[in-house]
Amino acid sequence: MLTITLKPGKEKSLLRRHPWIFPTAIDRIEGKPEEKNKPGATALVRSATGQFLARAAFSPKSQIRARVWSFDENEPIDHALIKRRVKKAIAYRMQSVRDTDAIRLIFGEADGFPGLVVDWYAGKQGHLVCQFQSAGVEAWKAPIVQALIAETGCPNVYERSDASVREREGLPLVTGALAGNEPPEETLVTENGVRYAVDIKTGHKTGFYIDQRDNRRLVMEHAEGRDVLNCFCYTGGFSLAALKGGAKSVVSIDSSGEALAIGKRNVELNGFDPARAEWWDADVFKTLRALREQGKSFDLIVLDPPKFAASPDQVERAARAYKDINLIGLQLLREGGLLYTYSCSGAISADLFQKIVAGAANDAKVDARILRRLHAGVDHPMTTSFPEGEYLKGLMLHKP
Ligand code: SAH
Secondary structure: OOEEEEOOOOOHHHHOOOOEEOHHHEEEEEOOHHHHOOOOOEEEEEOOOOOEEEEEEEOOOOOOOEEEEEOOOOOOOOHHHHHHHHHHHHHHHHHHOOOEOEEEEEEHHHHOOOOEEEEEEOHHHOEEEEEEOOHHHHHOHHHHHHHHHHHHOOOOEEEEEOOOHHHHOOOOOEEEEEEOOOOOOOEEEEEOOEEEEEOOOOOOOOOOOHHHHHHHHHHHHHOOOOEEEEEOOOOOHHHHHHHHOOOOEEEEEEOOHHHHHHHHHHHHHOOOOHHHEEEEEOOHHHHHHHHHHOOOOEEEEEEOOOOOOOOHHHHHHHHHHHHHHHHHHHHHEEEEEEEEEEEOOOOOOHHHHHHHHHHHHHHOOOOOEEEEEEEOOOOOOOEOOEHHHOOOEEEEEEOO
């Protein structure tokens, strides 16, 4: 069997149940030549003294050379394990996620499937959408798909393995049906009483930002009678929540015309008065400045930008961008107004994000109150051993 032996002392992170093994930790790899070149082969991981540490999926081309399947010496990596874990992941969501039919069923490492994302839209008649981001889950694709169908009763599975992280694993970018029907152009979901159209085949991620569900609900609860500005609105997730919550007006900005078209469609799907909603195809950085120059102000502002820092070396530049939009956001906010501000950069911790926002508030001369610290929904859990899983963080601020 393929065996990875670590250098002395390099077993520490595995003993803390951290699931990634980097090339610098590896002393030697032994096995048949065909195993040593096989992406996704299961490897036994041992310490320098020969102690069992884990079974892991080997990825010869990746900087994450192996990802742990199991720390239990008695747990073989087989079809039964795949089934068991799929079942567990789904049971947890069925128990903990309410008021939606857009659910993340599997969230990578947190569910014992390193590099796998599975979202479920629109129930049994809808679609399961999978993203295989690592060689390990790629190698077990067929049994994973089989288990998903068996556990959900949904026969339609679509693959959106078009995320660039695949390239770092040496895997090609692919999309297409894995089972059942191709998704239609528009899949309708209902989240907290709001209907949204999702474009599974070409939308961002798997079509929808499922992770912001609870935060959209929070905006819904505080939107009544307010003038709302939603920056980086995509298909209007927060905008529709604000309209549902009784916002007086909602201005939504995004640089993607396709996303805005779905946003408008969402207004129609919910029967809201289109006069309450404006959709601006524009750059947020420029538009925020223009609004400030025009002396405009709002009662509730959402800032949910794309990932500004894709890796640790981009943190400094990203911090400046976050500070910039938050500074102007606070300036555009009326007294008594609310700012919901987010970062989905894994390289920026919740702590650092709060410091950046504090810097923005300081420059804006606002003693902003932190009403809440915000996170992704419960279907995107973070585990104690894998804090890297926390990518989305946010703050709900009040301008006194
Ligand atoms: N809040 C959304 C998700 C936002 S994703 C939701 O809940 O669904 C980030 C969005 O920012 C994308 O739609 C992208 O098109 C947009 N975007 C990226 N850079 C931008 C820029 N400089 N100006 C305006 N929009 C931008």
